[in-house]
Amino acid sequence: MKKLLVFLKNYKKECVLAPLFKMLEASFELIVPLVVSAIIDVGIVHRDKNYILQMCLVMVALGLIGLVCSVTAQYFAAKAAAGFGTKVRHALFAHIQTFSFSEIDKAGTATLITRMTSDINQIQSGVNMVLRLFLRSPFIVFGAMIMAFTIDVKSALIFVVTIPLLSLVVFGVMALSIPMYRKVQERLDKVLGITRENLTGARVIRAFHKEEEEKNRFEEGLESLTSMQNYVGRISAFLNPVTFVIINGATIVLLYTGAAQVNIGSLTQGEVVALVNYMSQILVELIKLANLIITITKAAACGNRISSVLEMQTSMPLEQDIKKYRNQKEIQDKIPMVQFSHVGMAYQGAGAESLSGINFCAEKGETIGVIGGTGSGKTTLVHLIPRFYDATAGKVLVQGRNVKEYSLEELRQKVGIVMQKAVLFQGTIRENLCWGKADATDEELYRALETAQAREVVEGKEGKLEAYVEQGGKNFSGGQRQRLTIARALVRRPEILILDDSASALDYATDARLRKAIREMEGSPTVFIVSQRTSSIQHADKIIVLDDGEIAGMGTHEELLEQCQVYREIHESQFKKN
Secondary structure (H helix, E strand, C coil), X not given: CHHHHHHHHHHHHHHHHHHHHHHHHHXXXXXXXXXXXXXXXXXXXXXXXXXXXXXXXXXXXHHHHHHHHHHHHHHHHHHHHHHHHHHHHHHHHHHHHCCCHHHHHHXXXXXXXXXXXXXXXXXXXXXXXXXXXXXXXXXXXXXXXXXXXXXXXXXXXXXXXXXXXXXXXXXXXXXXXXXXXXXHHHHHHXXXXXXXXXXXXHHHHHHCCCHHHHHHHHHHHHHHHHHHHHHHHHHHHCXXXXXXXXXXXXXXXXXXXXXXXXXXXXXCXXXXXXXXXXXXXXXXXXXXXXXXXXXXXXXXXXXXXXXXXXXXXXXXXXXXXXXXXXXXXXXXXXXXCEEEEEXXXXXXXXXXXXEEEEEXXXXXXXXXXXXXXXXXXXXXXXXXXXXXXXXXXXXXXXXXXXXXXCCHHHHHHHEEEECCCCCCCCEEHHHHHCCCCCCCCHHHHHHHHHHCCCHHHHHCCCCHHHCEECHHHCCCCHHHHHHHHHHHHHHCCCCEEEEECCCCXXXXXXXXXXXXXXXXXXXXXXXXXXXXXXXXXXXXXXXXXXXXXXXXXXXXXXHHHHHCHHHHHHHHHHCCCC
């Protein structure tokens, strides 16, 4: 949590003024019991109406000044807290964007969402409350005790005993509840994860008629969260009754001793009332402090969770030591566009490598087909090129340079990739296509659409390029989404184009036209086509057949039919054996 305080450095003025104005308000509040005492001992005793009226006006003035101070303090505290929350959210989001797929897999999407939303809201609320009350409440508590000493030392000793006793209860509860609030947030992560799975997989759940099972799973997670919240809530709720018991007990003792001293003339009635008022102020402020402590414990737990994400180091820093390449001559055509040299890849926590011993070259303008059974490592292989994951053994070279020697921005400007799952973002078709190139002209967009066989999709929509796209592209069919995502990758005109099983929803004729259009593209990009269908890759210059993370065969379609049993079995399972 301490590491997050750096985000308050631009709000130093607000962090000073907010507590300052709160303490000014508290100072005026501490004067009020003395005014009440004077009204009783002077005005009421001597029946001096003018004096009573004057003192009442003084009380009103103190109240108005306190109100102005309170509103001012609230303004500065809210400004600092809102600014702090905004900066933390921006920093966390920017840091998450630097993560490779490995870090995102490790942290989990659900917990990252929780930390970006709920956790930051909690610490923002905590900062606001601390600036307003953290100094004010102790100031009034100890101020009331000091003021009590100015009235009567013997009675003030009751305050000396009461305040440490209350502090022991408050800080004891805080020590117990901080680790429990951390567990509450962890269980909230789990519930959010289940919710996210159910919403994204709603169709699959209904298709397999698993609604009741998923409801039960959600209820189990919710019951676990509820039970932990109730447990922590009971501990926190212990504060109020114990605080009231201690304060009311102290008030009874105070009235008893005060009454005895009034009888012997050591104290006046007004001074007893002032002492009781000070005790009441302590009661109110300690209840506020108790609630503040609960808020701080939640904020501290959430702050530690956010800090843990910010402390996660990405395995792929944005800038690498590439100075030695800045004066390098242009790459000669004879150097392969992409080269895998003894590449191995193992996911974090995996027992074995997903890829091992991968060796091949892809020349400029070549089309490389990648095929294999489910789980053979096809997607893992192509994800190593743009460095979504890093190879754990060997080297992946692009234009003769190790991909680790590129900055991510430079590397990914060379690569256009279309994922297995076609994802469109809420907005217009134009906004989605311009992800590939922000300043793309209409001519460039339509050229990419024609190559991706998606022009008819856009022409058929009202507004054409300005047609609205719902979240996730829900108002488009699966094939339309795939063609639009291919067009988005083509707008950039990348040197390396990766199609990761991205034409699975297309019919054979459209798929064939798409592959023909890509081969005829200007600039002759190196194309990687990952597919389950041999028809999609049979015209590739080179086909890589993967089996359990290793290359089982490499060559043209005809060569593999003769030499590679794995490829032959895949092909014959899709076409009748001649």
